[in-house]
Amino acid sequence: MATRWGICGSGNISHDFCVALRTLTEQDHQIVAVAARSLERAQKFAKTHGIPKAYGCYQELVKDPNIDVVYIGVVHTHHLPVGLLFLNAGKSVLCEKPFTMNSRELRQLISAARENNVFLMEAMWSRCFPVYSEISRLLSEQAVGEVKMVSVYFGLNLLDRIHTTQKEQGGGSLLYIGVYCVQFALMVFNGEKPESVSATGVLLPSGVDESMVVVLKFSGNRIAVCSSSLACALPNTASIFGTSGTITVSSPMHCPTTLEVNGQKSEFPLPDPHLPLNFPNSTGLRYEAEEVRRCMQKGLKESIRMSLADSELVMEIMDEARRQVGVVYEQDSQ
Secondary structure: OEEEEEEOOOHHHHHHHHHHHHHOOOEEEEHHHHHHOOHHHHHHHHHOOOOOEEOOOOHHHHHOOOHHHHHHHEOOOHHHHHHHHHHHHOOOEEEOOOOOOHHHHHHHHHHHHHHOOEEEEEEEEHHHHHHHHHHHHHHHHHOOOOEEEEEEEEEEEOOOHHHHHHHOOOOHHHHHHHHHHHHHHHHHOOOOOEEEEEEEEEEEEOOOOOEEEEEEOOOOEEEEEEEOOOOOOOOOEEEEEEEEEEEEOOOOOOOOEEEEEEEEEEEEEOOOOOOOOOOHHHEEEEHHHHHHHHHHOOOOOOOOOHHHHHHHHHHHHHHHHHHEEEEEEHHOOO
């Protein structure tokens, strides 16, 4: 039977997710319903994507008995209440990144998922890309020897976007795009908790980070440097340096189609979209949808590709980095 999806949110990322789902077979994936903050928005979205049902509030989506899993594509300041709404109703959830605003919120979601015995995963689509699977294989075979350093960059000039720069919107380079850098470092080091987190950054007048550099020191004198910025374009690449070689993930490192190992390049092409996309390589969102289906068919409540423990560690690191730089959100005092 097909995995039946409910879409929560009618924004840009939800659009791209639905386009990506259409690159998979209807025998495996079906979009059953969409819910938005207004019925008009939901109906417009449903018409664009050929979705049978449109709801004008999230509570109506909760009540739909024909949904196996809900994709949450709303802004991350609302991930906690919206996530709890579905989890406490016994719905499985794939929730966009960053999972929540902080570790305390994330623990609430994880507790709700476990109490209701439902599947929960952060939509860290990067982890599901073929390039990332290939990296994991190469590292397990020690293709570049012992890994000593990881360097990850993600920067775009987004200072004209309110949702990336305002505190009320959960803005800031770390939460918005730096999260991709942190998760990459943790993937390379097998989810190991770093011995230390050292962060420095500069703040916008709104109080969120314009740019941040987070240095993670791991056991065995291994280091990861994670750089993010909303003020300028960075290489948007990731490099893994070992004692006998280098693995380089070409731009965009968070949704890559090219991998270079010791100078040898490999390509991992994506299917073409049937509608225009809002973000680069977004048909690659299909891979996280396939991962959700695989897990749910096996009766799993979380994914090994992006486990809840991985998500929690990423969030703990970001909490500490924000603490050092002085980025405080309203949710941190609740």
